[in-house]
Amino acid sequence: MTLRLDAITKTVGGAVHIDRVSLDLAPGSFNVLLGRTLAGKTTLLRLIAGLDRPTSGRILDDGRDVTGRGVAGRDVAMVYQQFINYPSFTVFENIASPLRRKGMDAVEIERRVKRTAAMLRIDGLLDRLPSQLSGGQQQRTAIARALVKEAGLLLLDEPLVNLDYKLREELREELRVLFAERRTVVVYATTEPAEALILGGNTGVLHEGRLLQFGPTLQVYGRPVDTDAGAIFSDPPMNFIDGILTDDGVALSDGTHLPLAAHERGLPAGPCRIGVRANHLGVVRRGDQSVAVPARVELAEISGSETFIHVVHNGVPLVAREEGIHTHPIGEIIPVYFDPARVFVFAPDGRLLAAPRSLPNRLKGVA
């Protein structure tokens, strides 16, 4: 199935929830829809599924217009954020239900249910009711039911968000394997940049109902089109500082001079906004290229292997990430270090002017 969204718009009582979203999703592609809460991810998924009807625009499935067709007429499966199973059916019957409705014969149903259950490692639980399962097992059942019918389009709406940390990690790893080598178009909505990076494929950045950017995940991560996309595709959000672009560097508003890296050369002089991800902003000097700016410590968030240091520089809040444990008394003035080679340059209106050349090579955990 090739899915094409053509300027889909959804307004509810005058408020625009989805604003002219156009997308082409190829068969077998894995697509992550990244956006903050209330960005319109669920709304967009519901429109794609046929659960809601777009106010304007068209949805094409292999070139056929399916815009007005209800969910029963679409070839679609969906996994929700909540664990949705039929409570009065056993796990086996839950997974078997889409096949039973297709009128498949019992032997084939049994074979497919067993195979899918084994893939999701719930084959020992087939006789249980959903209420007798843990959250992770319930969600596995829901995913199994969505996989077993082999629909042309599979939608996952933050499927891991209600699971605890460990289970989330585990299931996330498995999902990547599960969806490989399928002809299904998968759309996976999430708020977490790390999830998009781990799952790979394509990523679309959704912000206030608009699709800011869509493309291969690493490309989107490496070259966010604007400050919004950069902020959404970073955790913690990208830091921004206003400055003036000159011939030999960027003058920050407090007078600090940031020398230009190769990728920033040749940009027109004038006001700009520089963006740095937290992992490229540190409290320890990393090389002689580093530039220090003074900042006041607001909070040091220690997460075991790393510390997020929240600071304020000249009235602008920044977050720096540093390996290991770093404690700083609140209110202390410390230097934070930039690497000019790792700096994004945006125009004052938010457009990306220049991005660091090389893609980050260590992906896991840096988002």
Added chain:
Amino acid sequence: MTLRSHADDAVALPPRARARAASRLRVSRRTVVLVLYILFLLLPIYWMVNMSLKTNVEILSGLTLFPRDPTLQNYITIFTDPSWYSGYINSIKYVVLNTVISLTVALPAAYAFSRYRFLGDKHMFFWLLTNKMAPPAVFLLPFFQLYSTFGLFDTPLAVALAHCLFNVPLAVWILEGFMSGVPREIDETAYMDGYSFPRFFATIFVPLIRAGIGVTAFFCFMFSWVELLLARTLTAVEAKPIAATMTRTVSAAGMDWGLLAAAGVLTIIPGALVIWFVRNYIAKGFALGRV
């Protein structure tokens, strides 16, 4: 309050013993209160059972806590005299009919209110409940006139339909509460899995709200069973309900106290039975399914 008074009494005891004494005292005090409460509640019912097993002579001759010579004659009369037992049959007929009609009508209505937004849905939902605010007597005259015209007068269907006036709104409200407790995503998943609406409703949705349906049936049953005014006015001979039979026999040959008491006992039995079946869900039903 109770706790503090124990503490004052038991200052001399070591803490653990004090706690034990306190809990024993608390249990016993609570038991006493409960026993008294239940005693007061059950006294009238006991008295009715007591009376139903006595002869009229004994009832009128003085106060006795137990029947001096117990007799089942009153019950035998009720079960053998058609003018008595047909009252029960008529009552059960229209009550069951009403429960079935109310559920059949209210299930789709409640589903619509719970799942769809349409013009004036909230107003209509509230308006349903206002039907319960008017006294049934208001509707008595139009009902009487209408049913006479259509030849429904003095049939169980007449009473069953009249009772829908307050049972359908109640059923819609209770069922809507239970239905809204079922996530909408279950419906959507079922449609994606290829279920048609009727099949989904019957095989997935109804089992999910069966407690709600039980409670709704109970409320319909109870309200219809105890309602007297409409039931008595809309019937004459053929469909006379038991409550009407009881009020009309009072002055037939003086007061047949024993017989009336026996009829009363038989009247509370069906209600007690139904309550037993839905005992775990009644509280939720009183909250209109919104707990």
